[in-house]
Amino acid sequence: MKKRIHQIELFMKYPHEVQEELRNRLIHTAKKTEFGKKHNFEGIKSVEQFRNEVPVHTYEKLFPYIERRMKGEEKLLWPTEIKWFAKSSGTTNARSKFIPVSTEALEECHFKGGKDLISIYVNNYPDSRMFSGKGLGIGGSHQVNELDPTASSYYGDVSAVIMANLPMWAQIIRTPSLDVALMDNWEEKIEKLAQSTLHENVTSISGVPTWTILLIQRLMEIKGVDNILEVWPNLEVFFHGAVSFTPYRNLFKELIPSDQMNYVETYNASEGFFGIQDQKDSEELLLMLDYGIYYEFIPYEYMHEENPIAVGLEDVELGKIYAMLITTNAGLWRYSIGDTIKFTSLNPYRIKIAGRTKHFINAFGEELVVENAETAIAEACDKTGAMIDNFTAAPIHFTEKSEGGHEWIIEFKKKPESLDRFISILDETLRQVNSDYDAKRYKDMALKMPVVHCAETGTFYNWMKRRGKLGGQNKVPRLANNRQYIDDILELMGVQ
Known part of the structure; x- marks a missing residue:
């Protein structure tokens, strides 16, 4: 963990060099894919060429490639085999989205983000007793992708995709069991979560505030107690994300009445893991720059144009709202994820989430x-x-x-x-x-x-x-x- 903190400090010190090297590596890796050939990846030598050759993509524009991959075709957007797809609710339109999750994205982005979250937390709280108990993960579900049974591919919520692929050591220190964690029916799932974690020594929780509240309230109801510390006395941290924690903060203080309780925000999505709250006294999120994701940003005034102007990290301004573009090690090229952010610090790069481009x-x-x-x-x-x-x-x-x-x-x-x-x-x-x-x-x-x-x-x-x-x-x-x-x-x- 200490070694990783030094690596994080390195990309904080040299952000532009890390991002440029990453962009070049992504382009080189995918140059023989169908997408790479179509957009002249062999000839791209600069960021200006990259932006000229590769237009900004929405999910709808990339979906024909994704659909073909789900049916078994390979080397379309990314050269390595992709067996997993993160099913997103598609909050900006009615249709669900299926985001490709490569082995590289799992290892170098999602898993790395989870490990960094713990590393940063322990670095900030060296007296943590988190490892004396279990981590409760409130995730989604997954199922076999039935578009083409011969393709042997799977889809589910990104949290479920991560849980289903965790190494054995990580499975041992978490709760509940996978069969409960990956249930589809959420009403039944909350009850099973409550019953199966009632007697565990839970020291940390990871999840979305709304579902976590429902689980805590059900546990308190079963035990007939006034707060969750009467069930889990050693609970010390809640790792949360997906929605703003601000409106829920007072309710959590009531459910967990302890000045020793810590709250750490993350910024992760089906498309990748982007940011971690790295300071105890600030809600800003450190932009994680070495996860196989190359970042660009569309200024608010241009975000609804057909092919909007985008800038790199070196050209962003404090306090200005941007739509975020990502290029990833799962084959999302200059992809608009639908989120808006603003920079609160430029050295290092820290952000706050402003909302959705369509919300x-x-x-x-x-x-x-x-x-x-x-x-x-x-x-x-x-x-x-x-x-x-x-x-x-x-x-x-x-x-x-x-x-x-x-x-x-x-x-x-x-x-x-x-x-x-x-x-x-x-x-x-x-x-x-x-x-x-x-x-x-x-x-x-x-x-x-x-x-x-x-x-x-x-x-x-x-x-x-x-x-x-x-x-x-x-x-x-x-x-x-x-x-x-x-x-x-x-x-x-x-x-x-």
């Missing part, structure tokens, strides 16, 4: 991103004593009878002392963190005060279940620029 509200020129929404929700919760489970928001469009605005559905774990005050603080904070929103709110000229609906407990769970979207990789869309999601939830709630 925003801009019906009136307010350019509201997920980061704004989560900051405002957290502030309103903090000042009114509220705790939330989930939320979503969408625009209210102008009509002859109504003004424009934003409509929110919020499921509270603990309702605010005053809903009116909650709404007021939500609005005030949005105005503070987003000048475009503030301008549109001026004297209610373009945007009226937000409308907030309090959802009953289980509303979002039932909505996700109805859509067939239960699972670790499926997340409630925080913001949408149309009313597709919110109208569906309002109908479920019986709101006209």
